[in-house]
Amino acid sequence: MYASIRRYIMDPGSVDELARRVNEGFVPIVSGAPGFVAYYVLSARGGVLLSINVFEDQAGADESNRRAADWVRENIASLLPTPPEITAGDVIVHKAW
Numbered sequence: 001m002y003a004s005i006r007r008y009i010m011d012p013g014s015v016d017e018l019a020r021r022v023n024e025g026f027v028p029i030v031s032g033a034p035g036f037v038a039y040y041v042l043s044a045r046g047g048v049l050l051s052i053n054v055f056e057d058q059a060g061a062d063e064s065n066r067r068a069a070d071w072v073r074e075n076i077a078s079l080l081p082t083p084p085e086i087t088a089g090d091v092i093v094h095k096a097w
Contacts (some may be wrong), residue, residue, distance in 0.1 A: 001037060001091035004053045004061040006068060006084040012047040014079045019043070021079075022051075026071050033067060035060030051084075054091065061088055 010018065022041060030039050035056035042050040051068070055061045065086060072080060 001094060002055050002058045002061045002088065003091050004055075004065055004086060004088040006051045006053070006065070006086050008049040008051070008080055008084045009082055010047045010049065010080050015043050015047065015049065018049065018076060018079050021076055025075055026068070029067050029071055030064050033060055033063045036064075039064075058088070058090075 019041065027039065030036065030053065033055070037054040037056060038052075039054070040052040042052070044050060053061055053064045053068075055064065065088075068084075072084075
């Protein structure tokens with residue numbers, strides 16, 4: 001498995017609106033990417049959001065990053081003043097129920 005984590009910084013007052021837009025607009029897009037396993041968005045303190053994208057391989061994670069960049073540019077760029085910081089790599093420990 002391969003994971004990609006995107007870190008976004010935004011106005012804390014816009015978190016609920018962004019979550020609504022992502023859930024309605026981006027979740028169907030990312031979940032249709034090849035090798036999709038899971039997608040999570042975490043709201044951290046101070047307007048920091050993390051999206052965690054898990055795929056069967058690096059190609060799927062790379063495709064999710066491309067899809068995210070396009071979708072953000074077209075749908076929520078006004079809520080995100082800076083591009084995300086992206087960290088990606090092989091999942092080396094995994095446990096699910």
